Amino acid sequence: MRQHLKLCLVALVGLVLQAPPVFACHCGALKYPRRCVTPDQCAVPCIPTATVHYQPVIEQYQQVGYRPVYKTEYRAEEYTTYQTVRETNYVEQRYTVQRPVVEYFDTVRTYTVQRPVYETQLQQQTFTVLRPVTRTFQVAVPYSTVRPVYEQYVKDVVQTVWKPQVHEYQVAVPYCVMRPVIEEHVRTHTYVVNRPVVEHVQVPVTYTVNRPVYEQHVREIPYTTYRVVREPYTVEIPYTVYRKEFEQHVREVRYTTWRTEIQPYQVAIPYCTVRPVYETQTYCVPVTTYRTEIDYVPQQRISYVMEPVETERVVKVCTGHYETVVDYIPGPVITRYVRTPGTCVFDPCTCTSYYVPGCLVPQTIQCPGRTVCRKVWVPREEYQVVKECRMVCKPVCTTVMVPVCRKVPQTEMRTCTRTVCRMVTEQHVRYETRTRCYKVPEECVKHVPYTICRLVPEQRVRYETRYRCYTVPEHHVRYCTYTTCRLIPETHCKLVTQKRCYTVQEVKTCQIPYKTCRWVKEEHVRYVTKRHCTMVPHQITRPVTYTTCRWVKEDHVRYETRCVVEQVPEVCVRQVPVTTCRIVSEERQCVVRQCRVNYVCEERVRCVPVTTCKVIPVTACRLVPYTTCHLEPYTVTYCVKRYVPVCVPVCP
Secondary structure: OOHHHHHHHHHHHHHHOOOOOOOOOOOOOOOHHHHHHHHHOOOOOOOOOEEEEEEEEEEEEEEEEEEEEEEEEEEEEEEEEEEEEEEEEEEEEHHHHEEEEEEEEEEEEEEEEEEEEEEEEEEEEEEEEEEEEEEEEEEEEEEEEEEEEEEEEEEEEEEEEEEEEEEEEEEEEEEEEEEEEEEEEEEEEEEEEEEEEEEEEOOOOEEEEEEEEEEEEEEEEEEEEEEEOOOOOOEEEEEEEEEEEEEEEEEEEEEEEEEEEEEEEEEEEEEEEEEEEEEEEEEEEEEEEEEEEEEEEEEEEEEEEEEEEEEEEEEEEEEEEEEEEEEOOOOOEEEEEEEEEOOEEEEEOOOOEEEEEOOEEEEEEEEEOEEEEEEEEEEEEEEEEEEEEEEEEEEEEEEEEEEEEEEEEEEEEEEEEEEEEEEEEEEEEEEEEEEEEEEEEEEEEEEEEEEEEEEEEEEEEEOOOOOOEEEEEEEEEEEEEEEEEEEEEEEEOOOOOOOEEEEEEEEEEEEEEEEEEEEEEEEEEEEEEEEEEEEEEEEEEEEEEEEEEEEEEEEEEEHEEEEEEEEEEEEEEEEEEEEEEEEEEEEEEEEEEEEEEEEEEEEEEEEEEEEEEEEEEEEEEEEEEEEEEEEEEEEEEEEEEEEEEEEOOOOO
């Protein structure tokens, strides 16, 4: 950093020494550097008839400056670090285990089995069946009904009703009526009629064709319309208004209030504080340390080695074979009911015959039997020679030096310092200011204002604007455009032998009656009867008819036909198969496999991992930043404002 500062200072000193000399006086307004003076900057000699003015001129200059530029580079630098490496080695360790050896052998066991033997026999069984027999008879059933009896009574009920009382009065209402007046008129209408004339000639026929010509005409039609005129008029309606008048009054209300007074007093409260007092004590503590000492003791260790030993023994084996035995099982005995043939019975009441089915008769039927094949095991005994190979433990003695660790105690007295805290009790008294409250009665009087409202009737009149309507006739004339058709005859000639037909015009006149209506105004007055209704209380006594209902009990008897089903016993016989079971004892043998476990000592070897640590130096490379600084030139442009004297001529 100091080197960079030194370089910057050297560069600034060089710039100051290389700068050209600058001369300035009067704040730089009269003298400038030599290289900046140009011929146009020189002052113009003053003319007696001219005045000198100074004109501002702006000039640009360039100056070279130097600024520091920093450059950072990274350089490789080697350094050494230490790395911890863990190395794991396996050490053999011998130990003894008890290995179980399982020895299997067969044992013959004799047991007794109870085998059931089933036998089926037919047994005759007598049972009683109840046959239903239906019997019909009549039963009288008494019952009661309740019949309603209605009775009418009349009682007088006094009721107060409000009866309307109507006062009638006449009011004259003028009105206007427009009466229509119908007048009959007759106008003369002239029109032209073409009368056809037919001639039978044998010459060229000249005929006339009528061409219609339409003419537009306009006629005046007077008519009258009636405009409704609404004329207002005012009617006085008296009514009564009740005005509220309020009167203010004041009444006295006495009541008792309780004023709370607070009285302070002092109370002495004793209390205790505990202050701790610390004391330092020194005492000796016995410290026992143990030192480990290792002694090697010889020890006899016995290891066992397994050796195979083969033996032979004779074993009795129970075997046998299956034989097929065929058994016949008879079928079950079932009872089936068969209906006997029915008969036709004649009924003399209805003179018809009906069929009566026969009764059911039980029959015992033996079902066919079936043949069952079953296999029976026939045992037999055989003797076989079985070879067995078993492992026998053989002890091997070995002398081993075993290290024995023992602890040797060593007692020392060590001095210790302790701090004892003892609490000292101090008695104090503090005074508390307390307050007691009590109630003091005070009698007060308050004035309660109240307002009385009464209604004062006032007679007033309001004016209502009503309207009467009448019609005013207005005469109008509308122009109606109509079209008339006039036929113009045209004569044609046709050189054929035919009838000659032409028309002769005849002028005719007819009288057409029509009516006009005009409205004549007539003034009338009608009297309207108006009613003023008021409600008057009126008592009315009217008979009210009401009905009471009472129930009258009536006894009746009805006959019902009922049926009774009676059970008639009948004795039946059936063959029932009965199966009996007897138990037959059989002796059997089976081979049971058993085992015994022998524990054999066995020495094994296992590898125990042992981890060791070592430090390895490692050389690494890193990049270190290195910054350099150099001066870079740059150009600065700046503006200078100066005033140039200019001679301005003055007009004489």
